[in-house]
Amino acid sequence: MGLTYKEIICFLGLHHRILISERTLKRKLASMNLYRRKNKTSLISVSEFLSKLIMADGMQSGYRWMYQRCLLAGYRVSRLTVSGLLSILDPEGVELRRRKRLRRRKYYAKGPNYLWHVDSYDKLKNYGICINGCIDGYSRKIIWCEATYSSSDPRIVAGHFISSVEKLGSCPRKVRGDRGTENKRIEEIQSVLTNHGSFIYGPSTGNQRIEAFWRHLRMECCQFWIEFFGYLRDVGHFTGDILDKNLVQFVFMEFVQKDIDDAVSVWNTHRIRPTRNGGPSGKPCILYCLPELEGTKDYSTQVDPDILGICRNRCLFNQNNPGDTDMLHLFKLLMEENELSSPGNVDEACDLYQTLRHLANYEIYNL
Incomplete structure (x- = not known):
């Protein structure tokens, strides 16, 4: 354990009521052939032990931690020796720790359509707009990214999936998502289309491929709308009730x-730089459509059109899912009665929102 003589003596006295001097302790240790500087473990044995740790859970650990693990495993070795061996066995890790960097795990996908990542983005959910997306794990191409009225209805999310499968003409080998209820229908459809269980559950925070896209979407798109809707809330034009949320959706x-x-188009055509964490570099659209350039292939699975049609009947699609139909009819009626035109830009949309909000409140609450 690497305890000093003083620590051993105190431990024996306080916890075992054994009182001995340091000289007696050294004599006892020598009689058991236990020495601090003698009988060192061979470098080969220590190297093999450290190599196993580096390949497993010790890949992020520094030499002090690894030295302690050697002691606990019964190896007699100095801290300086462990430090030197780590510099030889894992120079990249030593450099990363020196720079206070973490070594990320390597992502692995064989090729396009080998693994799709599905997730929902809820930063605008408080304002009535839910976003659901899917990214190809190998190429990082966005398969779909849709603003919808709900991200918790499994039929709507499955509708995005079926639409993409129909467009592609085949389905992915595997799909990954979190354990939310919205992914249950996709799991069922994927199992039917591939004839085997091919849906992988995992926490949303570990869905690293699509999490990277969400950061891009926040910067290029959603931050504007978060601040815009936040302004409407701050000035009292949005209270979060059913009327306001449906009106935000409508307008x-x-x-x-x-x-x-627009953000998806930029993402799919931007160039991904080479990284140490695995995955090809290049433009997502090229990596997805021309996998042969990287020495791989399309891993999608052909689907039966009849089975696909049956699965389609279990889904909802944006054009068939207008949210609250009563509210929708009310807003359209108010626009017709007051000769209001559809907005052409965000400023006009903001004016229409405030006008309809006033008219709808008067119509419903006589306010």
Whole structure:
């Protein structure tokens, strides 16, 4: 354990009521062939032990921690020796720790459509707009990213999935998502289309591929809308009730989706730099459509059109899912009665929102 003589004596006295001097302790240790500087473990044995730790849970550990693990495992070795061996066995890790960097695990996907990552983005959910997306794990190409009225209805999320499968003409080998109820229908459909269980559950925070895209989407698109809707809330034009959320969906959904589409287009055509954590470099759209350039192939699975049609009947699609139909009819009626036109930009949409909000409140609450 690497205890000093003084620590051993105190431990024996306080916990075992054994009182001995340091000289007696040294004599006892010598009689048991226990020495601090003698009988060192061979470097080969220590190297093998350290190599196993580096390949497992010790890849982030420094030499002090590894030295302590050697002692606990019964190896007699100095801290300086452990430090030197780590410099030889894992120079990259030593350099990363010197720079206070973590070594990330390597991501692995064989090729396009080998693994899709599905997740929901809830930063605009408080304002009635939910975003659901999917990214190809190998190429990082966005398969879909849709602003919807709900991200918790499994039929809506499954509708995005089926639409993408129909467009592709095949389905991915595997799909990964969190354990939310919204992914249950995709799991069922994926199992039917591939004839085997091919849905992987995992925490949303570990869904690293799509989490990287969410950061991009926040910066390029959603931050504007977070601040915009936050302003409406701060000045009293949004209270979070059913009327306000449905009105936000009715007026602003189209503009939010357009900004999302623009962000997706930029993402799919930007160049990914080489990294140490695995994965090819290049433009996602090229990596997805031309996997042969990287020496791999498309791993999608062909689907039966009849089975796909049956699965489609279990889904909801954006055009068939207008949210609250009563509110939708009310807003359209108010626009017709007051000769209000559809907005062409965000400023016009903001004016329409405030006008409809006033008219709808008067119509419903006589305010």
